[in-house]
Amino acid sequence: MSTSTRVGIIGAGAIAMHGHIPGIKKHPHGSVVAVCDTNQERANALAASNGISTVYTNWRDIIADPNIDAVTVALPNALHAEVTIAALKAGKHVLCEKPLAMTVAQGEEMVATAHKEGRVLAINMSNRPRAEVQYMKAKVAEGKIGKISYAQGRMIRRAGIPGFGSWFTRKELSGGGALLDIGVHMLDMVLYALGNPKVSAIRGEVQAVHGPQRRGLGGWGSDRVMDGTFDVDDLASLHLRLADGGLVTIEVTWAVYAQNEERIQLIGDQGGFDFYPTLYGNDKPLRFYSDDNGSPIETIPTLPHIADGAGNVIYKRYIDAIRGTGAVVASGDDGLAILRLLEATYKSASEKREISL
Numbered sequence: 448m449s450t451s452t453r454v455g456i457i458g459a460g461a462i463a464m465h466g467h468i469p470g471i472k473k474h475p476h477g478s479v480v481a482v483c484d485t486n487q488e489r490a491n492a493l494a495a496s497n498g499i500s501t502v503y504t505n506w507r508d509i510i511a512d513p514n515i516d517a518v519t520v521a522l523p524n525a526l527h528a529e530v531t532i533a534a535l536k537a538g539k540h541v542l543c544e545k546p547l548a549m550t551v552a553q554g555e556e557m558v559a560t561a562h563k564e565g566r567v568l569a570i571n572m573s574n575r576p577r578a579e580v581q582y583m584k585a586k587v588a589e590g591k592i593g594k595i596s597y598a599q600g601r602m603i604r605r606a607g608i609p610g611f612g613s614w615f616t617r618k619e620l621s622g623g624g625a626l627l628d629i630g631v632h633m634l635d636m637v638l639y640a641l642g643n644p645k646v647s648a649i650r651g652e653v654q655a656v657h658g659p660q661r662r663g664l665g666g667w668g669s670d671r672v673m674d675g676t677f678d679v680d681d682l683a684s685l686h687l688r689l690a691d692g693g694l695v696t697i698e699v700t701w702a703v704y705a706q707n708e709e710r711i712q713l714i715g716d717q718g719g720f721d722f723y724p725t726l727y728g729n730d731k732p733l734r735f736y737s738d739d740n741g742s743p744i745e746t747i748p749t750l751p752h753i754a755d756g757a758g759n760v761i762y763k764r765y766i767d768a769i770r771g772t773g774a775v776v777a778s779g780d781d782g783l784a785i786l787r788l789l790e791a792t793y794k795s796a797s798e799k800r801e802i803s804l
């Protein structure tokens with residue numbers, strides 16, 4: 448391997464611009480050497496603004512480039528499996544965006560290919576490195592909240608639909624709406640903080656209320672189609688039974704008549720956490736609730752400062768894992784585990800029954 452790990456970016460859209468490229472470039476041994484997008488103008492602009500000299504418009508060409516060690520797949524969900532599998536077979540390491548794929552069958556093939564080819568397959572579960580999430584995870588593992596009785600994750604967007612007709616809102620290209628787009632984050636954050644307990648059953652409900660009526664437009668999305676197809680969910684509610692008896696509920700909306708809110712509560716029989724992530728500018732710090740000699744107490748833990756920001760930890764650890772100096776934050780197997788739950792949620796919603804896992 449050359450002194451620098453050379454990364455090619457596949458998909459020159461929003462997350463590549465705001466996440467992947469700056470994140471990889473922060474690593475002392477990571478460099479971004481090529482960009483690929485079918486939208487050549489977008490690829491050229493992103494390359495030019497980042498000093499990247501090579502631009503491709505066909506993903507088959509970038510994965511065949513011998514001067515590239517690894518790629519990041521920042522494409523519409525429908526392309527994650529095909530491009531990741533082809534890249535792995537071409538000998539590249541892959542950091543794939545979330546959700547891992549559109550179906551469990553695709554995800555299984557991605558993970559099996561990574562293992563067979565001996566390449567790193569990571570997934571961008573970008574919320575895991577947050578200091579609050581890491582703190583809660585460590586304390587749950589130490590037994591500080593005791594046996595989990597109830598956990599809740601909410602990501603409520605008042606108006607966050609990424610256009611009406613872009614790939615995000617077309618099921619054939621996205622696989623699903625709010626549940627796959629942001630439900631994946633909430634589900635992963637809560638279960639990860641709980642130490643990934645076994646889930647024994649899931650009951651899910653999905654609805655499309657605002658999208659079909661062209662209401663609730665948000666700011667995200669590179670291709671701002673306004674009058675196209677919307678055939679995905681914009682609200683999802685999940686109830687997960689844990690094998691040891693606890694209950695986890697997840698609620699996410701792309702758009703709803705309610706206040707923006709992100710909240711995680713982890714409640715055990717010895718203590719509990721209340722965390723309002725700061726996405727919407729809510730500055731309430733993480734709180735820990737317990738008792739002291741029978742009296743309720745509430746403490747605000749001191750959290751470590753994460754140099755370069757929590758979001759960049761994913762990219763740093765991806766390069767570290769390729770170079771054999773660390774491990775990824777979230778692996779393909781982790782992405783597959785969450786995908787199984789997402790798929791079961793859609794099955795539960797369509798069959799209107801609880802699904803045993």
Ligand SMILES: NC(=O)c1ccc[n+]([C@@H]2O[C@H](COP(=O)([O-])OP(=O)(O)OC[C@H]3O[C@@H](n4cnc5c(N)ncnc54)[C@H](O)[C@@H]3O)[C@@H](O)[C@H]2O)c1
Nearest residue numbers: 458459460461462484485486521522524544545571573669
């Ligand atoms: N981890 C996170 O927090 C996070 C945040 C946002 C998006 N994402 C994920 O990142 C992925 C991309 O999302 P985005 O918001 O950047 O979307 P986007 O629409 O802004 O970018 C996607 C890009 O892919 C390009 N593209 C489409 N088909 C292509 C093809 N066949 N070959 C090459 N390029 C092609 C499009 O032209 C576009 O530029 C999605 O899977 C999304 O779920 C993750």
